[in-house]
Amino acid sequence: MNSAYLYVRVSTDEQKRKGYSLPEQEDRLMRYCEQNNIEVRGIYREDYSAKNFNRPEWTKLLNVVKGRKKKDQENILFIKWDRFSRNIEYAYQMIGILRGVNVQAMAIDQPIDFKIPESTVMLAVYLAVPESENTRRALNTLTGMRRARKAGRWMSTAPKGYQNLSHSDGRKFIAPKQPEAAAMQWVFTELSKGVYNAEQVRKQAFSKGLKCERNNFWKIIRNPVYCGTIVVPPYEGEEMYFVKGQHEPLVTESLFYEVQDVLNGNKRIPATKVTSNEMLPLRGFLECPLCSRMLTGSASKGRHSRYYYYHCSDNTCKSRFKAEEVNKYFEDDLINFQLHPGISNHFKAIVLDVFKSEHRDGLDERKVIADQMEEQEKMLSNARKRFMLEEIDAEDFKIIKSECNDALRMLEAKLTDLPNKADSLKTVENLLNLVVEKYSNIQLHYKGASVAEKRKLIGSIYPQNLCFDGKQHRTAYLSEPLSLIMLINKQLQGIKKGEKLSFDNLSPKVARRGIEPLFLE
Template identity: 40%
Template sequence: MKNVILYVRVSTDEQAGRGYSLRDQEQKLLTYCENNNLNVLHIFREDFSAKTFKRPEFKKLLDFCKRNKKYIHQMIFIKWDRFSRNTAESYQMIGVFNQLAIQVNAIEQPLDLTVPEQGLMLAVYLSIPEVENQRRSLNVISGMRRAFKEGRYVGNAPRGYSNGMDASKKPLLVINEDAKYIKEGFELLATGIYNQKEVFNKLTAKGFKSSMTAIASIFRNHLYYGGVFIKGYKDEEETVVDGIHEPIISKKLFFKVQDILNNRCKDYHTAHKKVNEKFPLKGFLICPICKTPLTASSSKGRTKHYTYYHCISPCNERYRLEDVNLWFTDFLKSITLEKPIHQLFMEMIKEALTKQTEKTELGPKHYEKVKSIEEKIIRLQDLYIEGNIEKSEYKVAKERYKLIHEELKSLEIENKDLKQVIKTYESTIIKLESIENQYNVSDIEEKRKLIGSIFPKKFQFENKKVRTADINPLFLKISSINSASQRIKKRQIQKKLNLSGMVGNEGFEPPSIPIASGCSEPAELIIIQ
């Protein structure tokens, strides 16, 4: 009988309504163990986000496994998104459990990770929750920017304001008792007599509670004259729009203070040297001897210039630029996603997303809960207005209900975003078919971004091949499958050559088996285990 440990996890109240409650997960796992004759050594219950593995209960689980690795055969959970919602960290953690000889698996999404092709399905299961988190984040950003453009500030209120709501129950900044200190501070600075520290000391003496760091940001905040600053995002430039909240100071006073502050500032800006376009790998490539990053330079010979990536003495390790470019191109070819694999991968993603959407379809209970939370927020506001609860208690409760409400509403957006998520996958994965070309046509900045996305850490060359201890797990899996595919094709070609070579003309002795020219071993990715 095999010994197993069980891991169950939830992150918010809404998950209980979708079949993810701790009790429900635990019961399913226990039933599975009973049916499969597995002995449960321990159950670890977690109420924490899966964005990272820095979870209290998971740390206890890992420590338990290290101390009892001889007796544990498996760690099992319901689904892979219960294990983690971070693809890169998931692969690293699976590697940790492999070193402990403990198999990690999900009973509703079982995989045999000894089969290379099953690794693609693992990539799907691990990446879908991460993409969902990113999509949710984009939806939140989009909603906040839309509110900002309408002049409605939806962040935490700065000093002088409190977070309130208008008649339509939408966020609105409301002036509070600190506003008088803010106004006086601007007026003092506008005289040109006092600096920020002197203004801060005067306001503190009158009862204003703040810090020197906070006061510096106050005097730069557009909100106080009624403006809402919108940061630049993608193709949109930063801008300031008119807010719908009540201003504390005039626009004229604000910009007078800005002129005074800017005239007092000194320029300490230094122009940073740009990376030479010839050397996109500079900073990523390390010396195989001393493990320090290689630099790059050109030297003049008798007839021409010679360019190298090289180490500083005493190593004096160096590589010709032409050789490095050739080796790196071979590596990029090895992680290019072949078209048949691309098509298979997309089908797997679509199937997994469709199944997940069907399972997470929102029912009446979801909308009842949304309505219940909204009613609680209204009752909470009434209690605060009537003076039945303290301000501190009101803020804590309001923040809690607000977070729950936002997550519930985000689920409604997620259910509408299946096509968009699939489209995002398609636009991303199609780029994996032409990584070599994409790299060659990119400018220096894009090349370095691409290199950084492939290698979380630095890499080196050994025997004319890329060698690294760490690589993006998706590219590692693609390289593994490509290598397996190339070996299969090579055996098939060799088999055909063997058969055809043995067939001679009638009346002649069979000729010797010919050697196919150009059939060299394909470039492979080498990984240090």
């Protein structure tokens, strides 16, 4: 051996565990060359894993030995065979490539005399030991990661909106990272509305500090880690399942699964909201008295100002009313819905009685969800029986089981986020106080409200469109909470001074079906 190339390699984890270092290997190889009068043609230092030969420095060295003009005998020296490779298949393949260009790979601590046939047995041992170490290490790592996942810990790079941190004892965890965390919360909220598709939301989120490519965005909005759930993947016959994570969730489980319904096409997209000019708050609520079409609104430019009109959407129809007069008529008509301060407590008592009655009858959402969960469990039980009787094969049973478990998980999340009856009753009481406050002086509240609030108020009073003929309006249906108010006001008008208002003829059924429109803010 007259000359050789020196190859030293270390990976980061080896340096931590075994204390390997590039200078130490290089120093030993240089002393070996000096003692044996070997000329060093080059030193190649590598900080890379040996699981394959896709390594920058090794590629340079291979190109050098392949590009020699004279194919004289050449050598590549390293400390041990695990510096050369940790994969038997790739190692033998590379040894063959080197022999093809008359180059010999040699380990100074584990020398092999290739002239002796039995030496190949030792080579096999030297190459097998590093690979077995790698395989055992990988298995231990996988087992440890699964154990950590089962305990609810996230064991890889933090997803968008989180950052990797460590406890004082060295245990790693993820925590929200701003502003990405707030951007991810906004993303899930917007997706749950179903107004914009995922790509539109992604582009809008970019301005909020969320930088994410399209393919990765689809992955993260499907990842349950954001609702505090860790996925334990299947392994050796053990099925995939979900555990509660130790990290702080960014969104609730119900919101996360609501987004999944939108992405899967299981949630109906809401209709486009009608916007209106502040001078045309009734636009979209009025019908034409001549052709029953919808009245729209627009402005006409006058000599000194712009004048607004409600007119028929059919250009051939001549229905046309001054917006100022129609708006004033509607504002004056609101006095019919003003709630008398003296009977506000009676009104709240009636609505609360209806709410309690519906919950006693078992019509609350909790019972509905519980019934749905029972139905899914029955489906799963029936599929299990059919599988045992060999009426369905294993693949079909696996699909049914997965679908039922997904449905149960979503229903459990919705059930968890539902408030209990005491909280629901408190919420209704707070909403009723707000309603009483607004309807006790409905005209003043309407005049001071924004266009959006005015339109909400109009929609809560009149679920169906109004037909206005220029002097008065008529409607086929009035929301029943407002019918109750009008009935109370009508009784008040017929009561003489000093008499008490009787509620004997006011059944709770009057307001039973119209509670929700009354709660619009």
